[in-house]
Amino acid sequence: MDSIFTDILAGALGRYNYWVVIVLMMAGFYVVIASTNLVKKIVGLNIFQTSVFIMYISIGKISGGTAPIVWANAELYSNPLPHVLILTAIVVGVATTALGLSLIMRIKHAYGSVEEDEILALSQAEDEDE
Amino acid sequence: MLLCEQQTPRGLNQLPRKKTEMELAVNITLLLMLCATVFAVVKLQSLFAIVMLFGIYSLLSAMIFVALDAVDVAFTEAAVGAGISTVLMLATLVTTGRWKKKPERSGLLPLFVVTITGAALVWGTLDMPEYGNPANPAHHHVADRYIAESPTEIGIPNMVTSVLASYRGFDTLGEVIVVFTALVGVLSLLQVRRPRTFARKQDNRPDTHRRRPYPVLQVVALIMMPFIIVFALYVQFHGDFGPGGGFQAGVIFAVAFILYTLTYGLDDSLALTPLPALKILAAGGVIIYGGTGVVSMLLGGNFLDYNVLAANPVSGQHIGIIVIELGVGITVASVLITVFYAFVTRAERNRAGEKQVDLPNKAD
Numbered sequence: 001m002d003s004i005f006t007d008i009l010a011g012a013l014g015r016y017n018y019w020v021v022i023v024l025m026m027a028g029f030y031v032v033i034a035s036t037n038l039v040k041k042i043v044g045l046n047i048f049q050t051s052v053f054i055m056y057i058s059i060g061k062i063s064g065g066t067a068p069i070v071w072a073n074a075e076l077y078s079n080p081l082p083h084v085l086i087l088t089a090i091v092v093g094v095a096t097t098a099l100g101l102s103l104i105m106r107i108k109h110a111y112g113s114v115e116e117d118e119i120l121a122l123s124q125a126e127d128e129d130e
Numbered sequence: 131m132l133l134c135e136q137q138t139p140r141g142l143n144q145l146p147r148k149k150t151e152m153e154l155a156v157n158i159t160l161l162l163m164l165c166a167t168v169f170a171v172v173k174l175q176s177l178f179a180i181v182m183l184f185g186i187y188s189l190l191s192a193m194i195f196v197a198l199d200a201v202d203v204a205f206t207e208a209a210v211g212a213g214i215s216t217v218l219m220l221a222t223l224v225t226t227g228r229w230k231k232k233p234e235r236s237g238l239l240p241l242f243v244v245t246i247t248g249a250a251l252v253w254g255t256l257d258m259p260e261y262g263n264p265a266n267p268a269h270h271h272v273a274d275r276y277i278a279e280s281p282t283e284i285g286i287p288n289m290v291t292s293v294l295a296s297y298r299g300f301d302t303l304g305e306v307i308v309v310f311t312a313l314v315g316v317l318s319l320l321q322v323r324r325p326r327t328f329a330r331k332q333d334n335r336p337d338t339h340r341r342r343p344y345p346v347l348q349v350v351a352l353i354m355m356p357f358i359i360v361f362a363l364y365v366q367f368h369g370d371f372g373p374g375g376g377f378q379a380g381v382i383f384a385v386a387f388i389l390y391t392l393t394y395g396l397d398d399s400l401a402l403t404p405l406p407a408l409k410i411l412a413a414g415g416v417i418i419y420g421g422t423g424v425v426s427m428l429l430g431g432n433f434l435d436y437n438v439l440a441a442n443p444v445s446g447q448h449i450g451i452i453v454i455e456l457g458v459g460i461t462v463a464s465v466l467i468t469v470f471y472a473f474v475t476r477a478e479r480n481r482a483g484e485k486q487v488d489l490p491n492k493a494d
Contacts, residue, residue: 013154014260019252020161026248027168034240037230039177039222043184046215047168050191053203054164061198062269063150063262068199068277069372070287076264078199079273080289084298087290088305090206091377091462094214095312098469101222102319105476114226 017058024051036116038104042097049093056082150262153197160194178220178228185216201373202290205365209381214466217388221473225480272297285444286370286451294375295451299434302454303419306461310416313465320472322405325396325482344393351393358386366459367452376455380462387467396474405471408464415461419454426450 028051031044060082068080104114111119167187174180188211195204259266280292294302362382369375391399423434431438436450 011260014262015255015258016158017161017261018255018258020165022248022251022255023165024168025251026244027165027172029247030240030244031172033243034237035230037177039219039226040180040230043171043180043219046184046211047171047187050188050207050211053207054161054191054194057195057198057200057203058261059266059268060200061262062264063153065199065264067201067373068289069201070281070289077277077289079269080276080293081273082268083200083203083290084293084301086200086203087206087294087375087377088302090203090210091381092305092308092312094210094218095309095465097215098218098473099312099315099319101218102316102469102472104222105225105473106319108226115230 018055021051021055021058024048024054038107038114038116039101042100042104045100046093046097049089053086053089056086156197157194160190160197164190164194175230176228177223177226177230181216181219181223184219185212188212188215202288202375202378205373205378206381209378209385213385214381214388217470218473221470221477224477283444284447284451286448288370288372290373291369291375291451291455295454296434296436296447299423299454302458303423303434306416306419306458309465310412310461313412313468316469316472320476322400322468322471322475323479324400325475325478347393351389355386355390358382358389362386362459362463366455369455370448370451376458377462379455380459381466383459383463384466384470388470391470391474396471396478400471403467405468408468408471411460411464412468415457415459415464418457418460422450422453422457 025048028044028046028048031047032041035041035044060079062076062078065076065078066074068077068083107119108114111122113119113122164187167183167190171180171183171187174183188207192204192208192212195201195207259268276289276293276297280289280297281287284292284296286292362379365374365382366376366379369379387399387403390402422436422439426435426438427433429438434450434454436447437443439446439449
């Protein structure tokens with residue numbers, strides 16, 4: 001009994017990071033599809049994105065390892081490859097966020113609103129006018 | 131899978147047990163705090179609170195990256211996610227308003243979709259290799275070579291910089307071009323103009339454009355700016371030996387000018403860093419990076435093969451990495467400064483109450 005319990009615990013601890021990442025990812029996904037406010041959608045998209053970063057870095061982690069910078073006392077280094085991929089992804093992430101936010105400001109300018117349903121109603125009314 | 135099971139006990143027994151337990155405890159706690167922050171974001175209606183919580187979320191994930199040994203990533207996330215992203219979102223709120231309306235849409239369908247997707251993903255993780263196991267396949271394709279060879283082959287201690295700037299230099303060039311393209315996109319959507327030009331059109335409201343002087347903040351900002359810039363230069367050129375590099379340095383450099391804009395206003399900061407110069411620098415960084423590749427081709431190597439840049443391959447790598455990191459830093463800094471100026475211009479236009487004539491104005 002005891003060994004089964006420790007096996008399950010070890011299995012759960014071995015996947016804990018991935019599960020938390022999935023919770024965060026789904027929370028971000030929920031904000032993107034359920035919120036009507038465009039700024040909140042961008043925040044949701046960023047939460048989704050950061051959860052993917054945590055996933056990659058968790059995959060690159062080695063228990064008992066240290067940061068991949070040469071050090072005389074180090075026995076084991078964590079995997080530097082995911083770090084590189086995510087480092088550049090973060091900067092690209094802020095670039096796309098900036099683009100999304102500028103689109104929102106133009107939408108606000110054109111429609112006077114950043115609520116999705118109001119924008120849809122306005123553009124439908126415009127179509128009927130024409 | 132069999133291989134993993136055989137190697138796990140041996141691999142783990144070699145490690146100091148206390149250290150791994152500590153790591154695990156820190157990891158679990160931080161991830162739970164992250165979940166709490168995200169649920170608050172989902173629930174809240176005040177956009178200002180949501181954006182501030184997003185900053186906290188980024189800072190917490192930076193702490194998790196430190197716990198997971200990704201110090202370079204943590205540095206970038208703290209500077210970009212908690213710093214620049216939050217500032218840009220706050221600048222957007224000036225234009226769009228601080229409160230969101232209650233969602234009229236029922237949350238049940240999205241909740242259903244999210245639950246099903248999440249369950250499928252959790253089912254997928256059951257086949258994932260165990261977290262932290264040194265025998266995992268992710269650690270044994272090219273990572274072995276990066277860890278074993280890069281300190282002698284490239285000659286710099288920070289493996290992340292070696293991989294970023296040299297082994298995967300093509301990727302990084304692509305990322306820099308993406309950042310530059312984002313600037314082109316933002317500038318085609320929003321313009322950067324001096325707020326003075328709006329004020330001239332609004333003779334009846336001469337004072338709306340003028341910022342109240344903030345003497346204390348302005349003095350503090352002026353004292354801090356040189357230190358921020360020196361720190362950015364340190365991060366830029368120390369990136370070979372410790373956490374840092376062009377991306378982080380560029381962000382920190384941009385922060386110095388964002389601080390200046392916040393305290394002195396857009397007029398003064400545009401006089402300090404004129405827009406044409408920023409545009410030239412943003413393109414110049416990409417050209418420095420790509421030009422290094424062209425030079426290495428002219429010297430008889432492959433594109434971005436730094437070995438040929440000097441008589442000794444290791445010094446060639448050193449020169450190549452310093453030059454391309456400089457290009458990255460210049461582009462990232464000037465792109466972020468310009469994007470911030472564009473956001474501030476839009477906010478100032480709203481403040482000055484400038485009426486728009488180029489587009490039909492609905493409910494302003």
